[in-house]
Amino acid sequence: MSMKFPYSVELETKPDFEACMERVYAWYNHEVLDRVPVRFSAHNAEYNTVDRADRWPTLKDRWFDAEYQVDKYLNSIRGKKFLGESFPVYWPNLGPNVYPCMLGGEVEFGDVTTWARHTLHDYSEAPRYRFDPRNPYFKKLDEMTDIALEKGKGLFITGYTDIHHGPDCADAIRGTEALCMDLYDEPEEAKAFIEQCSLDFERVFHYFNDKLRAHDQPSVTWINIPSYESFHIPGMDLSSMLSREQFREFVLPVLQREVKVARHNVLHMDGKGVARHLDDFLAIPELAGIQWVQGVAEDEPILQWVPLIQKIQNAGKGVVVDLKVSELEPFMDAVSPEGIYLCIATDDEEEQQAILKRLLKWK
Secondary structure, three states: OOOOOOOOOOOOOOOOHHHHHHHHHHHHOOOOOOOOOEEOOOOOHHHHOOOOOOOOOOHHHHHOOHHHHHHHHHHHOOOOOOOOOOOOEEOOOOOOOHHHHHOOOEEEEOOOOEEEEOOOOOHHHHHHOOOOOOOHHHHHHHHHHHHHHHHOOOOOEEOOOOOOOHHHHHHHHHOHHHHHHHHHHOHHHHHHHHHHOOOOHHHHHHHHHHHHHHOOOOEOOOOOOOEOOOEEOOEOHHHHHOOHHHHHHHHHHHHHHHOOOOOEEEEEEEOHHHHOOHHHHHOOOOEEEEEEEOOOHHHOOHHHHHHHHHHHHHOOOEEEEEEOHHHHHHHHHHOOOOOEEEEEOOOOHHHHHHHHHHHOOOO
16 A cells, blocks of 8 residues: 655665655554554664864863764765665754753763753743744754755755653753752742743744755654654653652643644653653644663563563554664564564664565564
8 A cells, every 4th residue: 555645755775765754654554554654773873973172172062063963973874775664764863951052051072962951040030031033053054954964965855853842841950859849849830940941842843844844854853653644653751750749730731632733743761760650641632653772781671571562562552672783582472563673783784685575574
C-alpha cells in the first residue's frame, strides 16, 4: 500500500525515504506494514564524539561556530548508508538547556553537552527571564538552521533544536533542589515561574517549524522521527522528583497545552521516576507515542520493562524502545510488534541487513 504525502523529499543519501516514511506513518497510526520501523543508533549516540577544542578560544566559541557544526555533520555522513528508518538529520544543537538561555539563562559549556547555571535566587528577579528574538542563542540557532538548509540540499534533513520549556526550563534556571522546595514553601511563586517559562514555547516552536516547512523539510528534531506535518517531543524530566499530586498541579497542565502545537507528539519518558506518571500520560489523546528511556545498571536489561511497554501498547500508543542487538530475539518473543519503534545501536551493515530481514518475520 502506497500512501500519499503532501510533498516530495529527495535525498541521495536516503533514496528509500518515502517507503520508510510509510512505515513511520503506519507507526503513528499504531499499525505495522511489512515490519516495524527501526533506527540503527542508540539514544544520545551523537554525544559520544568529542571535538578538539584547541582551534577555538573557548568551548562556547566551538559550539557557536555554525559553519563548523554543519560541516562536521556533513562530513560525518559522507559515504554512509542509512538503512531502515535511520534518517540523515542535522538539528542545530546548543545543548539541552538552550531554551532557558533564550530567556536569559546561562550554561556552562562542556565537550559534548552543557550544564545550566542556576541563576534565579529570588522570585523578585523572575521578571527578567523573558524571551527576546535578539537573544544570541536564538539568533545562533537561526543561523545554524539557514546554513544547514543551504548545505543540506539533497543530502540531509534539517531539523529544529531540543526545546525544554515550562517545568524543566524553570528547573534549569532555579535549580532542582530549590525548585522542589519552592513547591512546598512558595507554591504560587513557583507555579507562576513555571508558567512564565512556557509562555513563548509555541512562538519559538512555530518559528523554526514554519521555516523548515517553507523549505519542504519534514518536521523533525533530535529523536530523528520525521513528520510531513509537525512533530514535537515533550519532556518533563522534573516530574521524576514529584508526587502524583504535585505532577498534576504543576506539570500536567503545561504538558496538556504543549501537545496542542504539533500533529505528532512523542513523549520523552526518561526513567522509572517519570514513568510513575504513565497513567496520566496515556490519557493525553494528542500523544502518538512514548520514548521509553530505561536507564542503565539495575534498569537493564529491557525485558524487565515488558509489562510497561505492553501497557503503552494496550493504550493504543506507540513506544520507542532502545535495544541491544543481543536483546532483539527475546524481546520479539515477549512483545507483539504493534506500536513498536526500535532503536538498535549497530554500525555493521551486515548486521543491520540481518535485523531488517528478521523483523519481516515478526508477527
